[in-house]
Amino acid sequence: MTTPTPPRVTATVPTGPPPAWAILQRRLFDALDEAWRTFADRYCAPDGSLRYAGPLASRDGADDFYEAFFNWPVLYQLGGADDLLGAAKHHWHGVTAQLTEAGYVIDEFERGYDWFHMGESLLLFYGICAADPGDADFERRAHRFADLYLPDSSTGNYDPAARIIRAPHNGAGGPRYGVNEEWASYGADLASMRPYGLPLRDLPGMTDWADLEDPGNAARMGAAMTERLGRGDAAVNLAATSLATNAWLYGHDDRYRDWALAYTDAWQQRAAAGDGILPDNVGPSGRVGELHGGRWYGGNYGWAWPHGIYSVGAAAVIAAVNTVLLTGTDERLAIGRGPLDLVARHARHAAVTETEMSISDRWLAELGEDAGRPTMLVPNRHADGGWFDYQPPQLGLPLWLWQASTDAADGERVEALRKGAGYDWRTVRDFRNKEEAGHEAPWLEYLRGENPGYPEAVLRVALAQVERRMALIDADTSTPETLDIHHWQRHNPVVTEALLQLTAGTPQVLYNGGLLPLRIAYRDTLRGRPGLPADVAALVEEAGPGHVTLQLLHTGLTGTRRVAVCAGSLGEHRIDSAVLDEAAPGYPGNPRAYSAPTPATTTRELRVAGPRLEVELPPGRRIRLHLNLTPRAYQAAHRTA
Incomplete structure (x- = not known):
């Protein structure tokens, strides 16, 4: 151009007495510069890898290593320290070599896993590309990674005839059929998965989590998961369009644009054929419900298990935003709007503290004392019994549609959520979730002119979170043999949500694989x-x-x-x-x-x-x-x- x-x-114009937001913002930049260095000294080896000597799962885990640094390039892009970009690249190289040795990575890209997790893995990579587009090595990687999904790729990830990615787990090794090897027998001892219930709900003799205590049932569940959740396409694979879009942004090679648009269109056409409902699964022949008795729900990381709208909706909105970047129009946003409007039609009002839900800790922190007040809840999941797992709407999803669109209806969708809330959107609470998001409501009120104290309040919260993470690092007595692979995410002291909102007018990145076009x-x-x-x-x-x-x-x-x-x-x-x-x-x-x-x-x-x-x-x-x-x-x- x-x-x-x-x-x-x-x-x-003379500044006069400097406003508090400006002093706090510059203090946050300074604090973050100290914080990332402390984290690197404590948890990283000289080669940039993470010090870790604990157990590794068969497929799950690569994302947790990259996630430790996911927002470091973003901080650099906003104005972080000069050497932060080099540090982010150093850790990307170190972690990539570490995961290659562990068997997770082939030729610098993950061997094969689901895009809910691979999207998380790639945030660091996307951030480096955005912060330093002149780096020829990362440009070559961007093209090489995106090539893995093109129709002519030797990996065979994509079937152009059926217009599907052939397996829910995919990557540099091609379609990786099946599920995690640890799930060959999916028993009741998998305590961390219990909140999400049965992965498949139509197997004879299994109606409740307690039924998995029977070893025979556990083995049958594992075998069915391998067969039905381990083949065919899954809606969460829509996040792979970010890989192609990122490559296209370098030189506008139409191969990447054409693949991303064609793949997104295929899913939207399936939704249109099913009364506007985006299905979560497509069988090997390209037929919706092929492995699930004709059901539009039931696929891997789909509507029924484990997260529903949290995974399906995120991937759909990510793909929708990518189409805007690729085409310069908002004509294809229906792929992201549809799932959000679908669950909104089934909304109800109830208190978080009085509602059974699979993810409650997030909302207890985000809503604080208001968790006990009736508010708008939408169903996250759907199975044979209908809609269930009611939770507050995730504001980041409709907010990104509004950010990408010029259509007033996308702003009206956000406004409907505000009117349906049973709590004051202006309240700013001191918390940080995994996505480092959740302060969208008070920020939107600020942009509406109804929350003038927001900049100072959210910057104070950000500084408090940096201080807490630094205190956690200081008190940490773990060793590489004893720490959990989520340990680094919980100690990463870099926070960017407040800086993105205030300096760039941009929401936090969609955590499961979104790109981050700043306003x-x-x-x-x-x-x-x-x-x-x-x-x-x-x-x-x-x-x-x-x-x-x-x-x-x-x-x-x-x-x-x-x-x-x-x-x-x-x-x-x-x-x-x-x-x-x-x-x-x-x-x-x-x-x-x-x-x-x-x-x-x-x-x-x-x-x-x-x-x-x-x-x-x-x-x-x-x-x-x-x-x-x-x-x-x-x-x-x-x-x-």
Whole structure:
């Protein structure tokens, strides 16, 4: 993409008493810089691998190693330390070599597992690609990994005739039929899986978890899982479209775009043929329900087991957002909208504390004292008995559809959830879940103008979470032989949700394999790297499809900074014009005066007609920009001019 030289404006309004959000934001950047170094020193070997000498499962586990660093490249992209990008790459290489030796990885890509988990594994890789698209080695990897799923791949992952990925477990080794070897006998001793119930609910003589105490039943369940959950396509495989989209963003090779769109379209056509319901399974011949008695539910990581909308809906929204990047239109968002609207039609109102659900700890933390108040719950799962496993809606899913779309209906979907909630969306609570998400409601209220204290509140929560993780690291007495493979995720002190929302106007990444196109991105033009320059704080105050209002502020005392404000990290949006505030001359005034004069401010409109605007920030100056945008005016790309 060839773009005109961006216009440059200079911030002239004196900061005055610095706002709390700006001081807290810069303190968070500093704290995170200390924190990731501490984590690396404590848990990583010199080669970048994780110190671990415990047991490994047959298929499950590779994701947990990569997840320890999943948001480190994101922090760099937002303005983290200069050496953080190199550290993220170092740990990717170290962990990849470690997992290769363990048998999980072939030629730098996972041998074969489900995309609910592989999507988690790849967040670190996607983040590195986005933060440093000029790295030729990672570009080659992006193409090589995506090639594994193209119709002509020697792996045979994809069947172009049936338009399916041939197995729920797939990867560098091709279709990996079956399920985890530990599940050959799926017995009641698998305590961690008990909250999710029976994987298959139509086997004779098995109606309750207690029935798995019988060794014969456990063996029959394991055999049926291998046969029925270990073959054919699963809706969660839609997350594989991120692999193809990431490769396409480098050079717009149509092979990747065509495969991702064709695969997504195949699933949407199946949904259209089934009264709009996205099925979770397709048999080896390409027929929905082929391995499940004709049922649209029952597949691996599908509607019935173990997570329902949590896995099916996430993969569908991930694919939907990818189609927007690939086409520049929102014409294919139905694949993501459908599952959300389906469960919303079956919503009920009840308190979390009075409702049986498979994942309750997340909601007890997210809702706090409001967990005892009736609120909107949607069914996460469906089996022969109908809808069940009612939980609060996951706001990240409809929020990403709204982020990607210019359709008012996507904003209305989010608004319906707000109206259906039985609690105050403005409340900011101190918690961090696995996805490092969950503060969408108070952020949305802030963007609506109804929660002005949100920036300070969420930054304080982020700092508190960093402090807690550092305390956990300090108190940790585990050894490589004794720690659990989820240990690193629970101690990773890097937090990016608040920074993504406040500086980029962007929700946290969809954790099971989403890409992260930022609504607003920054580039330190003096130092030639992405992110906010040192001492500069940013706050997106308002955001919509055709406009963004943000504030930039230089908190330091010396050194002019220059920052390019980019309408989209992939260069896809055009800034048509910018309305900015300017101060009249007169500051800092007469040195004999006891206080500085308050200069009058005016606004002016500047034509931009390009994807970015450069701002010069002298010390102690701020600027507010109202950007009028044309969404998706350019083709999304990793490398932008």
